[in-house]
Amino acid sequence: MMVNAELYVRDLPGQLVGSLEPISMVDGNIVGVVHDREQMVNQRILVSVTFEVSTSGQLDQLKAIWKSMDIIISKMGSVYETITTEYMVLGKFNAAYVDGLIEQASKIVNFESVDVGYSSGKSVSGKRTALITAELRGEEERIRLDEFFVHSCERDNLMLIRGL
């Protein structure tokens, strides 16, 4: 899940870096950090951090560590789960076809990211393979995207291999 947190950290040397270390300690991934010296409150600076953790247990652990370090969590929001899902399309199509599919799909789901790779092999039959890796917000979006790809590939007579 992706989490945005606003922290108030003491304005002392090493405190900013120190406030980010616990994220790695719970196996989280820092996606972005902004600190704002203009917004000083009680000699604390505002640090806005976006990070990714896999479970709410990790998040609870992180909150406990921050608390023990006298870091104030003023806001924690936009918490959403991100799911990576893969689709392999096999058959006769070109890159424009896949681009079109992704464009249509982006009308029904919010892609966090999407990546397309094509097979390098040249097949005599003219068939090719595209692997689409998409990052989505949550299971419901994944189900919608699954249905979209299943329907599109059936309609266009292509083979679809989904991720687990």
Add this chain to the structure above:
Amino acid sequence: MVSLAISGFGTVGQGVAEVLRRREKFLTERYGSAPKVVCVMDSKTVARDPEGLDLAEIEKRKLETRSVGTETYSDSLEVLGSVDYDILIEVTPTDIKTGGVGLKNIKLALSRGKDVITVNKGPLALEFSSLIGLARKNGCKFRFEGTVGGAMPIINLCHENLVGENIRSVRGIFNGTCNYILSKMDKGQPYEQALKEAQQLGYAETDPTNDVEGYDTAAKCVILANSVFHRDVTFKDVKITGISQITADAVAQAASHNMVIRLIGEVSDTKLEVSPRLIPVGHPLGISGTLNIAQIDADLAGPITINGRGAGKIETASAILSDLIAILDERYGHA
């Protein structure tokens, strides 16, 4: 002493005979006497003896003459209708289109109040609920552990050990032939060559359609859906995609992303599907070779993974033995 009739005496039927011989002492100790086999049928002949047949003799005769008996027959129902037995072990060939002779044999046995053990998927994939209904109506036990996953215990595991769980889904590899082919493709072999090799090794039949088009896995999924999820579905309700269209290119591209392609059967309250899927390397369902594997997602226990040999003479007979013991335990209890 309980008496058994065995319909079908090919690989599995002969495996049953061997296992009954190998476990005679165990069965005698557990129940006071071992079950006796009073009737054995192959496609054309029957051997019968109300006092019990000598199984070693029958196996030898089948090997030497290709027949189990000297008495020929034309209608298996007539034979089974005239023999006095307690439990039918039905191991004739699977016919996914009509249910074949197995369906008729099972129906007759259940309607005569006989218990039935089978590993024949056809009848269950086509007429699961009517067979279960018939068994209930006539107070018969009807067990079919070996229909899914061969020696890998899955149905009884779900019914017995996991009976208090809410099972959310079962996903697995239920066809060793497909998995062998896909594992070979992981190593760079093209599909046709991998299939040929599977045929040469006896894993795939001359006509591999049932395996590679996913029909065999689909039949197993139907059995799981009906028995574990208490759904009322048949073979035609399964969404099936086989592996025959998978290219070496696709396998290589999956590998370049640290994934393999495996034919997965997926069953839940709402899903009933057989399709090739992309599996991360290292995931339990990414296994190679001919083994079967299943992942059961249970609400209290969480994920449970089991694997084992999905086919084989003695392996499949072991599943039949476990069903036989369950029936005998219910009938007689055990020490």
